[in-house]
Amino acid sequence: MSILVGKDTRLVVQGITGSAGSFHTRQCMAFGTNVVAGVTPGKGGQLFEEKVPIFHTVRDAVKETGANASMIFVPPKFAADAILEAADSGVSLVVVITEGIPILDMVKVKPVLDAKGVRMIGPNCPGIITPGEKCKIGIMPAQIHKPGRIGVISRSGTLTYEAVFQLTQLGIGQSTCIGIGGDPVIGTQFIDALALFEADPNTDGVIMIGEIGGNAEVKAAQFIKEKMTKPVAAFIAGKAAPPGRRMGHAGAIISGGNDTADAKIKILEAANIRVASTPSHMGVAMKEQLLERGLLR
Amino acid sequence: MKIHEYQAKALLKKYGVPVPNGQVAFSVEEATAVAKQLGVGDKKVVVKAQIHAGGRGKGGGVKLAGTLDQAIAHSKAILGMTLITHQTGPQGQLVKRLLIEDGCNIQHEYYFGMVLDRETSRVTIMASTEGGMDIEEVAAKTPEKILKAQIHPATGVGDYQINQLFFDLGLPKSAAKDFRNVVLGCYNAYVQEDASLFEINPLVLTKEGGLLALDGKINFDDNAGFRHPEWAELRDMDEEEPTEIQAAKFELSYVKLDGNIGCLVNGAGLAMSTMDIIKHHGGEPANFLDVGGSASQEAVTEGFKIILSDPHVKGILVNIFGGIMKCDVIAAAVIAAAKQIQMTVPLVVRLEGTNVDLGKSMLNDSGLAIVSADDLNDAAQKIVKAIGA
Numbered sequence: 001m002s003i004l005v006g007k008d009t010r011l012v013v014q015g016i017t018g019s020a021g022s023f024h025t026r027q028c029m030a031f032g033t034n035v036v037a038g039v040t041p042g043k044g045g046q047l048f049e050e051k052v053p054i055f056h057t058v059r060d061a062v063k064e065t066g067a068n069a070s071m072i073f074v075p076p077k078f079a080a081d082a083i084l085e086a087a088d089s090g091v092s093l094v095v096v097i098t099e100g101i102p103i104l105d106m107v108k109v110k111p112v113l114d115a116k117g118v119r120m121i122g123p124n125c126p127g128i129i130t131p132g133e134k135c136k137i138g139i140m141p142a143q144i145h146k147p148g149r150i151g152v153i154s155r156s157g158t159l160t161y162e163a164v165f166q167l168t169q170l171g172i173g174q175s176t177c178i179g180i181g182g183d184p185v186i187g188t189q190f191i192d193a194l195a196l197f198e199a200d201p202n203t204d205g206v207i208m209i210g211e212i213g214g215n216a217e218v219k220a221a222q223f224i225k226e227k228m229t230k231p232v233a234a235f236i237a238g239k240a241a242p243p244g245r246r247m248g249h250a251g252a253i254i255s256g257g258n259d260t261a262d263a264k265i266k267i268l269e270a271a272n273i274r275v276a277s278t279p280s281h282m283g284v285a286m287k288e289q290l291l292e293r294g295l296l297r
Numbered sequence: 298m299k300i301h302e303y304q305a306k307a308l309l310k311k312y313g314v315p316v317p318n319g320q321v322a323f324s325v326e327e328a329t330a331v332a333k334q335l336g337v338g339d340k341k342v343v344v345k346a347q348i349h350a351g352g353r354g355k356g357g358g359v360k361l362a363g364t365l366d367q368a369i370a371h372s373k374a375i376l377g378m379t380l381i382t383h384q385t386g387p388q389g390q391l392v393k394r395l396l397i398e399d400g401c402n403i404q405h406e407y408y409f410g411m412v413l414d415r416e417t418s419r420v421t422i423m424a425s426t427e428g429g430m431d432i433e434e435v436a437a438k439t440p441e442k443i444l445k446a447q448i449h450p451a452t453g454v455g456d457y458q459i460n461q462l463f464f465d466l467g468l469p470k471s472a473a474k475d476f477r478n479v480v481l482g483c484y485n486a487y488v489q490e491d492a493s494l495f496e497i498n499p500l501v502l503t504k505e506g507g508l509l510a511l512d513g514k515i516n517f518d519d520n521a522g523f524r525h526p527e528w529a530e531l532r533d534m535d536e537e538e539p540t541e542i543q544a545a546k547f548e549l550s551y552v553k554l555d556g557n558i559g560c561l562v563n564g565a566g567l568a569m570s571t572m573d574i575i576k577h578h579g580g581e582p583a584n585f586l587d588v589g590g591s592a593s594q595e596a597v598t599e600g601f602k603i604i605l606s607d608p609h610v611k612g613i614l615v616n617i618f619g620g621i622m623k624c625d626v627i628a629a630a631v632i633a634a635a636k637q638i639q640m641t642v643p644l645v646v647r648l649e650g651t652n653v654d655l656g657k658s659m660l661n662d663s664g665l666a667i668v669s670a671d672d673l674n675d676a677a678q679k680i681v682k683a684i685g686a
């Protein structure tokens with residue numbers, strides 16, 4: 001009842017002994033994620049929380065524990081190398097939480113992952129969670145989620161929480177929620193996640209949260225119009241953002257004419273996608289469509 | 298991070314891109330000396346205002362001088378002027394530096410740029426025969442006139458790609474070597490210097506048949522700053538908002554805007570959305586401020602100080618979705634900050650997430666004039682009402 005992660009996920013955490021890495025690994029474990037290994041070069045042989053074995057390298061961790069997904073908390077300077085290491089070790093999913101990785105590092109890393117068929121989520125993202133299977137890989141607060149049948153995809157962290165919270169308040173649960181990240185080079189795009197949700201028998205509809213900058217939402221609109229049967233509700237952040245100024249995320253900057261919030265909203269609406277008028281209406285925009293289609297009583 | 302034209306040209310030159318001879322001047326005396334050294338009188342020189350914003354020519358910041366007297370007169374006029382262009386905003390930007398360089402005989406103006414294409418995740422060359430104009434306009438009206446070449450990071454620029462661009466641009470044989478130097482020089486510089494944008498507009502074909510980068514715009518990828526200590530010297534603090542510099546010291550992401558409702562939010566997407574919903578209810582946000590995922594009391598206090606240093610701010614909206622950050626911790630920070638800096642404008646606080654009830658009751662019991670909001674919509678309505686917009 002989910003995409004990408006679930007009860008079969010066996011997680012290795014790269015950077016497990018750092019302050020953010022250790023804190024969030026504990027949170028993931030508390031939620032129920034099957035954390036099988038940690039990696040910190042030089043700390044191999046130790047135990048994390050007295051139960052998770054730590055290895056010097058990801059290859060060792062995968063060999064010994066059968067880990068099939070990695071969560072990366074390694075600092076920006078070393079993050080690209082950590083991603084390549086994960087890809088080289090045989091895991092099929094790499095979730096990169098690290099914020100501030102040089103863009104050109106990711107330009108080099110991306111084709112390597114693509115060639116190996118390794119899926120990356122992020123970087124600079126909150127991660128991915130499948131509430132119904134107690135699997136969380138990331139930094140999102142687990143308690144706002146509710147198992148259910150709506151997928152959530154977003155370029156932003158706290159705005160994802162806002163959408164999830166609204167759904168949960170409306171009594172609507174989530175199948176899987178993915179923060180795809182706010183950087184210009186990311187592993188999983190909107191269209192990749194939309195295709196997975198469309199094919200997932202346990203997802204009824206999707207909330208897609210975009211923002212200014214780039215044309216990922218435009219591509220998504222085209223994909224939704226041509227390929228999706230499930231309802232999609234959208235929101236685009238940054239209507240009030242001025243052009244030429246980076247709004248926090250490296251990717252959130254209006255540089256051309258078609259990457260403003262208004263332009264994106266127009267294109268989404270032209271593709272018959274319901275766009276929430278304010279960030280407070282993301283949940284409602286989904287609920288309305290579920291009711292109309294008889295997917296919610 | 299942005300740098301000046303003269304700095305960009307020095308960098309391009311280092312990588313073999315042909316640029317006009319010239320030098321920066323910080324005073325009329327220095328400008329005079331550079332003009333003499335270039336041999337003004339025997340030839341023309343150009344006096345160019347050095348500010349980060351584009352559109353300098355139209356704003357009167359670029360002048361041609363045929364004599365030393367003209368060069369001095371132009372330098373006097375431009376240095377110290379407040380240059381207003383479509384990119385500076387109505388307040389303009391004070392000119393403190395000049396670039397004095399050789400003029401040239403222009404046969405044709407081309408556009409040459411390099412950016413990251415997000416769709417393919419590759420560095421992409423963009424070139425056009427329609428140089429000297431606003432490239433966005435060219436892209437919108439005649440997209441077929443923008444030539445593109447995507448560079449694979451493993452192979453770098455292929456000779457075939459240089460050829461394709463060269464012939465498609467219709468450049469003469471005399472410019473072949475220069476063009477190769479422009480393409481390879483720019484790509485090598487882009488990659489080695491961690492750029493996020495290159496623009497040479499115009500790249501000119503001279504009457505003598507060679508190429509020259511007549512303008513140069515380079516932005517760097519801030520994320521790569523850790524491996525470029527030399528950027529510190531290229532940075533011009535006069536071109537940045539003092540409040541944004543201060544915010545960066547506390548790892549706050551702050552962008553000043555023109556409205557009167559200050560915003561303090563955790564997360565970039567939520568911060569943008571908070572601005573949006575303020576606007577939706579008829580208000581105008583005074584800033585974008587992301588305090589990050591684990592803002593300390595110190596950072597929140599600094600955030601308030603920065604917001605309030607803007608005299609236009611008439612009220613503040615705090616919007617925190619406490620995930621990992623607990624609401625009681627943020628409430629304590631807000632209370633401490635409000636007391637420390639004696640907040641005099643209305644403050645609306647919306648808290649949600651972990652320990653929200655505790656956080657709300659702390660705000661209510663604080664004795665401070667804090668208006669509590671139920672959700673984002675309610676918060677925006679309350680702050681707009683509170684400042685009487």
